[in-house]
Amino acid sequence: MSVRTHRPHRYAGAAFAASAALLASAMLASGSASAATTAEDASTPVPVVTTDGKLMSYVVNAKVANPGQTALVEKAVKASGGVVVQSWPQIGVVIAHSDRGAFRTDVVKNGANAVKSVGASRTAAVTEGTPTDLSASWGKGASGYKQGHAKPANGDLSGATENTTAPVADPREGEQWDMTAIKADQAHRITDGDRSVVVGVLDSGIDPDHPDLQANIDVADSVSCVDAGRPDTTPGAWAPTTSDHGTHVAGTIGAARNGVGIVGVAPGARMASVKVVNDDGFIYPEYAICGFVWAGQHKMDVTNNSYYIDPMMYWCGDQPDQAAVLEAVGRAVAWSTKQGVVHAAASGNAATDLSNNTTDTSSPNDTTPIARTIDEGCLDIPAELPGVVTVSATTRTGQLASFSNRGLGVIDVAAPGRTILSTVVANNGYGTKSGTSMASPHVAGVLALMKSAHPDWTPAQMVAKLRAQAVDHACAPAENNGGPACVGPEADNSYYGEGIVDALAAVR
Numbered sequence: 001m002s003v004r005t006h007r008p009h010r011y012a013g014a015a016f017a018a019s020a021a022l023l024a025s026a027m028l029a030s031g032s033a034s035a036a037t038t039a040e041d042a043s044t045p046v047p048v049v050t051t052d053g054k055l056m057s058y059v060v061n062a063k064v065a066n067p068g069q070t071a072l073v074e075k076a077v078k079a080s081g082g083v084v085v086q087s088w089p090q091i092g093v094v095i096a097h098s099d100r101g102a103f104r105t106d107v108v109k110n111g112a113n114a115v116k117s118v119g120a121s122r123t124a125a126v127t128e129g130t131p132t133d134l135s136a137s138w139g140k141g142a143s144g145y146k147q148g149h150a151k152p153a154n155g156d157l158s159g160a161t162e163n164t165t166a167p168v169a170d171p172r173e174g175e176q177w178d179m180t181a182i183k184a185d186q187a188h189r190i191t192d193g194d195r196s197v198v199v200g201v202l203d204s205g206i207d208p209d210h211p212d213l214q215a216n217i218d219v220a221d222s223v224s225c226v227d228a229g230r231p232d233t234t235p236g237a238w239a240p241t242t243s244d245h246g247t248h249v250a251g252t253i254g255a256a257r258n259g260v261g262i263v264g265v266a267p268g269a270r271m272a273s274v275k276v277v278n279d280d281g282f283i284y285p286e287y288a289i290c291g292f293v294w295a296g297q298h299k300m301d302v303t304n305n306s307y308y309i310d311p312m313m314y315w316c317g318d319q320p321d322q323a324a325v326l327e328a329v330g331r332a333v334a335w336s337t338k339q340g341v342v343h344a345a346a347s348g349n350a351a352t353d354l355s356n357n358t359t360d361t362s363s364p365n366d367t368t369p370i371a372r373t374i375d376e377g378c379l380d381i382p383a384e385l386p387g388v389v390t391v392s393a394t395t396r397t398g399q400l401a402s403f404s405n406r407g408l409g410v411i412d413v414a415a416p417g418r419t420i421l422s423t424v425v426a427n428n429g430y431g432t433k434s435g436t437s438m439a440s441p442h443v444a445g446v447l448a449l450m451k452s453a454h455p456d457w458t459p460a461q462m463v464a465k466l467r468a469q470a471v472d473h474a475c476a477p478a479e480n481n482g483g484p485a486c487v488g489p490e491a492d493n494s495y496y497g498e499g500i501v502d503a504l505a506a507v508r
């Protein structure tokens, strides 16, 4: 067995990958992984350089998650030359900005008994600045640092495998092989999903006036989290800007049954746009924390997460900055789950065996990536957090898509993710994309149907049912024999997990 079999979480996995270059390096990494490390191995440190005058973003975790202790953390932030950008007393997490090189040391000192941990949430300086309604201790204009580069090829959002065809306006349901593959067409004879069920689409925004989406958008619960991690409900804030990824994902989850275009998995349910991707393609921890807490606060039923949290593909618990981020994001996901939200996440497009992966050459992706050793304490988040459903991608013929991550005990279920027709921003049209990004929303849609039929089920019950109801698929060669071979029995293996999701079973 691999050295990764003792991962702490059942629903381990990874979100997604990126450019052709990243895909190639990831495949190389998994190919050499049999050299193996031992449990004693530590991950390679990733220094985060903080200097006076350089505006950085931090997560600061309270020892105890309550309003009083969180207020003490806020006090320590201010006493250390920081500004409180956003407080989340529900989870005892404070998002702070500071341009002081010694902020991390000082906030621990000043926080005395209240602060558990602090970590830089990016390796690059903050580009969006500090929200203007906060009183920055250094005055406006001091945050002029720019990050080194934008995320290549829109990074984990579009990736080399995702292409959009020319938009068309005609009804396209007959082309949706993906919907018949998961029996969504049969499920729709029973229900299209309930209007009371809301799916939070944590992504790059949903086109607000697309004729196949507009009626199904829950405007009141939509939000942008990309202004430093503070929720912004301003009209238009959650709309797409530089990426149509979220619009495509949304169409798969819940495009309307309205006589035009396509039909999503749960066309009767509603979707909230929770924008967590900035214009450079980054999903920083404070954006995702905002998104998860928001989903819990607004009692959403499901979230879809077709991304991994930047700038680290794997966040390592033995590195102080990364550990603090793991803690903060973990608290946000756990808290939202406790509010009744169930989460689906893409496994990633790097053709990597996530149960046996010991190197990462793509992080940090906001400054200069380094080649590093990773160990079993390094997690791809949010996909590897407890209770999150991790999804691999299949082709029209039921093969594992060549790019899809895989891993025994890591993948929960499989869903279609190659050449998926859905909604795009251009001309309010339609196009095809490929990626585990496209597979995860099928699962989010099935969970929305399941919640419609079984409104009393908890997130844990829904995950258990989803896994049990998945249609077993024995190991078979991947598309073009791409990536590490399949291992495990028909009932649960490294390519398909428990099997291909079953929308019909979910509504019975």
Ligand SMILES: [Ca+2]
Pocket: 207, 208, 209, 210, 425, 428
């Ligand atoms: Ca539009």
Ligand SMILES: [Ca+2]
Pocket: 212, 255, 256, 257, 258, 259, 260, 261, 262, 263
């Ligand atoms: Ca339609």
Ligand SMILES: [Ca+2]
Pocket: 467, 468, 470, 471, 472, 490, 491, 492, 497, 498, 499
């Ligand atoms: Ca199974």
